[in-house]
Amino acid sequence: MSGFQDTCSICSTSMKGQAIYTGECSHSFHFHCVYSNGNQICPVCLVKWKQVPPTFSPPPPPNYNSHFAAPFYRSVPPPPPIYNNPFAAPRFSFYNNNEPDVFDDDEALDVQSSSNNATDTTTDGLSFKRLLMETYTEVPAVPRLAAVDDFTVLVHLKAPDSISNQNSRAPVDLVMVLDISGSMSGTKLALVKRATGFVIQNLGAADRLSVIVFSDAASRLFPLTKMSDTGKQHALQAVNSLVATGGTNIADGLRMSGKVMQDRREKNPVASIMLLSDGQDTYDMRHSFVTGGTQNWSNNSIPVHAFGFGNDHDAKLMHSISERSRGTFSFIENERAIQDAFAQCIGGLLSVVVKGLEVGIESANPDILLRSLKAGSYKNQLMPDRKSGCIDVGDLYADEERDFLISVNIPKETTFTCLNETSLVKVNCHYTNPLTKEAVNLVSENATIKRPESVGEENVVSIKVDKQRNRLQSAEAMEQARKAAEENDLKRAVSILENVRKVLSESVSAKSGDPLCMALDSELKEMQDRMASRRTYEDSGRPFMLSGVNTHGLQRAMGSACGGTFGAAMGASYQTPAMLGMVAQSRADPYQPASSSFTFKPRPR
Template identity: 25%
Template sequence: MDDRTPRPYASSDEDFEMVPDANGTSNTKDTLTLTAAAELSHVAPACARATMACNITAAASEGKRRPDVDVVVVMDRSGSMEAERKLELCKETTELLIEQLRPSDRFGLVSFDHRVKTNTALVSASSDVARAVKSLRPGGTTNLSGGLFAGLGLLSAAPAAERIRAVLLLTDGLANAGITEEQPLIAATKSLLDGTSTGLYTFGYGSDHNASLLQSIAGAAGDGKGSYYFIETAEKVVGAFADCLGGLLSVAAQNVVVEVKASAGRIARVRREGATRVDDRTWTVPLGDVFEEEQRDVLVEVELLGSASVEVSFALRYVDAANGRVSHATATASVAVDAAKAQTAVPDNHVTEQRARLDTADALLSARECADRRDIAGARRVLESQKAKIAALKVAAVTGSLVERLAHDLAVVLEGLANEDAYRARGRQWMTSKMMGHQMQRCMEDSDSDEEETMPRLMGSVGRARNVYRNTSKKSSKAAMMRGMSARRPSAPQPTSRAPASFTLLGLVV
C-alpha cells in the first residue's frame, strides 16, 4: 500500500478491505489507520514500567456521501430562558441547524420547563419542523430529566439502520423538577442508552447551570459519543451548535474498539476513559465514534516484572460509517531492557505529547476538586505546576500545536480562578469543558474560526494556539450557520474563518 500520509508511529499491519485498481494496486484510502510505538525503545534494568501507545487517525471524507443523521434537540424553556433573549437565540440557532440538514435526515424537538412536551416527532427536516421551533415560549421550572428521557425516547422509537443519531440537550439552570440528583439521573440515562448508538451532547448556557452534571450526562454515552459545551455568552450559541453539528455530519467510523494485549509482564493501566481489564495482559478500549480527521491515542503502562522485553499488540475493529462494513487493523510496539542502549534511547515525541495531554486533563480534574472545596489557592497551584511542566517539554518546538493548546487552556482556566466569584461564573465551566475535550481528543467549544487571529502567542512560538481537535467539517459548519444568521439579521457578526467563499457543504456530497 503506497500511503505517504505522515503518521505518528510505525504500523505493522494496516491493510484491510482494500479495493485494487486495474493495475492491482489499491486506490482506496483506509478510513482509519492504526500505528503504534513505545515511549522508549530500551529501558534500564532498574526501570519497572514502560509506556506503549497506539494512534488511530481518521481520513478526510474525499467526497464520500455521508450517512443520514437523526438529531433530537431537547431545549430548556423554563422561565429563566426568557432573560437576555436566550430562548430566542437558541430557537434561531436551531432553525439554522435544521437548514444544514438534508431531506433524508430527520429532526425531532422536545422542550421542557416543569412539564415536558414533544413539539415534533422524529420526521424529515423541513420548514414544518422549523415552525415548531418558532412556537416555543418560556414557562416554569426545570425538569431536565424529563426532557432528556423524552428526547432519548424519540430516537429509540424510530428505526435507526445505518444512521448517525444524537440528542442535543440545552439548559441554562439547575435541575429542580423530576430527577434532580446526579447519581440516579446518570444511572437512568445509561440504562436508556444501553445497546444504542446514540450520541449525547449537552450545552450549558450562562453561569447558573451544573457543569459537572452536564459533563456526566454527556459522558454517559461513552468515549467518542458525547460532549459538554459551555455557552458563556449569547454570541457563542451559534458556534457551539455548529461545532456539534459539524462533528455529527463527519462521522467516519462507529463502534470503534481497540483490544490491547501484552506478551509478558502486566498491564498496570490503560489511560483512556472506559478502558476495561480482561486479565493481567489484556484490556479492551471502546472509543465510540471517530469524526473525519480526528485522532485517538491510547497509552498503555506495562509493568515489566523482570521480563527482558515486552511486546504490546493493538487490534482495531470498527464499522465504516460510509458503507457499514466492519474493518480491522493491527499494530505492535515493543520495549527491551538494555542498560547500554537505554542511555541513548530518545523518547518518542508523540507519546510524550499525549502523556502531557492526559496529565493536563488530570490536573484540570484535581484543580476542580480543590476549587469545589473552596480551595482556590490549591487549585491554582495544581494548574501552575502543570503549566510549568508543559513549558519545559522539549517536544514543543517539534510538535507544538497540541502543546501550545495545552498551555493556552491552562492559562484560560487560571483566569477563571482569580477568585471564588470568577470560578462560579466561568472557571468551573471552562475547566469542565476543556478537561473533557482533552480526555476525548475532541473540540467542544466555539473556537478558532472566529478567535484564531486574536489568540495570544504562547511559549515564544510564532504559531497560535489553535484547537487541534477541530476538523474541517466543524469549521465549515460554523461558516455556513454564521452566513445563515447574517442573512436573517444583517447586524449579526460575520464569520472570519478562512473557509472558502463557496463549497460543497462540509466537504461532502449531499
C-alpha cells in the first residue's frame, strides 16, 4: 500500500489525527481498534502478524466469581471518542454488564418516516402487486367414464417482484446471536466479524439491529438500534472489539434473543434471528431445548436462521432450532464462505413482500374429496370431512415460489350429464403486505379437468407437477436415509438414496432435462459420497443432509457454502434475485476472501 489509507478497516472512520498501527501486510488501522480487536491476525487479509503492538497481550481470565462478569471480551475501556467526528460519541456503552430486567430499551421507530415510505410505495404502484396463484393438473384430461382415486393438482404461488430500493421495502428488526467461545479464536472470529460487518453495512436507516454474543454466558453488545450512520459505526466498533474465550452456551444466547424480541416496545414489520455456532453446546442445551427452557423465541413466531460453522457443530440441535421456528439451517463447511451465507440470508430478509400467508384449499365438487396435502415442512391440516384443508406458509421473500401438491379423487361422469369438464378444487390465499399493512385476500378460479370420451397420446404428464413430485420424494428419501445412518446402517442409507435416484432418472421431467431434477440427482449423489464411512458422515454427511431436507422442505435457499455440488444445486433451485444480488455484492467486497474454490473430499478412515 503506497498511499495513505483514509479510513480504518475495522471501524470505518477516518484515521486522520489518530494513532495508527500498520501491520507487515501494509494494512493500517486505528491503534485502539487493533488493541481492542484482541488478536494477531489482520482483519483485512487474515495474515498473521509477526510483530504486534507492544501493549498486545492475552485477555485476562474471566472473573467467574462475579455474577455480572462477561467472559467473552476483553475488559478494556472503550476507544476514546473522535471529537471531530459527529458520529463518534457513543450513545450507550458496549461494555455495560448490568443488563435490565426488561429489554424495552429498543430505539424508537420513526413513525413519520415509516408513513412517508408507505405513501411513496403506494404512489409508484409497488403495493398493488399481488401474489401470483396458479393451479395445474397432472394430466389435462381423464376419460368421462373413468374414476381415479389419487389424482394430483399442483398449487403454484409466486411472490411479487423484487423491491428496488431501501425506501420501498419493509424495515427489519434483526438479532444476531454469535458464538465467541474459545474454539472461535483466530481466523474464525475474524471471518465472522467481517461477515457481521457486511450485514451491518447493508442494513438501512429504518432497520434495527441487536447483537448478542455467547460463550460461558450470553450478553447483548447493544439493544435494538437503528442502523443510521451513527448506529452502524457503534455496531461495527462493538463487533470488532470481541475476542474468543470460554464455553458454548447456545441456550443462553437463544433465550436472550427471544427476550429482546419479546420485550421490545415497538416492532418493525419484519423480524428475524440469525444464530451462528461452531461447536457442541457445553451447558446441556439439548435438555433445556426439549423441556421448553428456550420458549421465549419460539412462542414469538420469530424465525431463527441457524448457521452451523465448520465440522464440529451440533447439526441435529441447530437444525431442530431452525425447524421449530420455521427458519433455515445452513451448513457452513467452508469457513471462508460465511459472509456469502450471511449475505444470502439478509438478501431474503430485506425483501419480504408477503407476511403471514395462509393457503386454503376447498373441494369444488360435491363428489370430490381431498386425499392428502403434500406441503413439505409447512404446517397443514385436512378437515375431518375431507372437503377442505389449509397450509400455513408464513412470510415470502420477493420473487419466491412455493409449490404444494393436493391429491383428490375423480368420480365418473355419466354420459347423460353432457359435461365436458369436472371442477376439482379452488384455492384462496390470505396475507398482509408488510409495508402498507394491507390485508390481501385472493381466490383462484376452479382447477378443472377435461372429460372427453377417450384420451390420446397428447394427454401427457405435466412436467410442472412431475418435478415437484420428484422434489418431495427426494426430500423424503433424504430424511429416511438420515434416520438409517443415525441407526448406524450406512449401507441401507446409501441404498435409499440410490433407489430414489433411479426413480428420478425415469421420470418425465428428468428425461426432459429439467434443471431441478438434475440438481436433485447431483445432491443425492454427494450425500452418498458423504456416507463413505461413519467418520465422514458425522463430519459432514449429517449436516449436509439436514440442510438439504430443510432446503427442499421449505423451498428456500440456505446459506449454501458447503462446497461441492451443493451450492450449485441450491442456487439453481431456490435463490431469488435479491439473494443473488446480495451475494454478488459480498463477492465484490475487496476484503472478502475467495470462497468458491472449495471442493468436498471425504476424510480418509
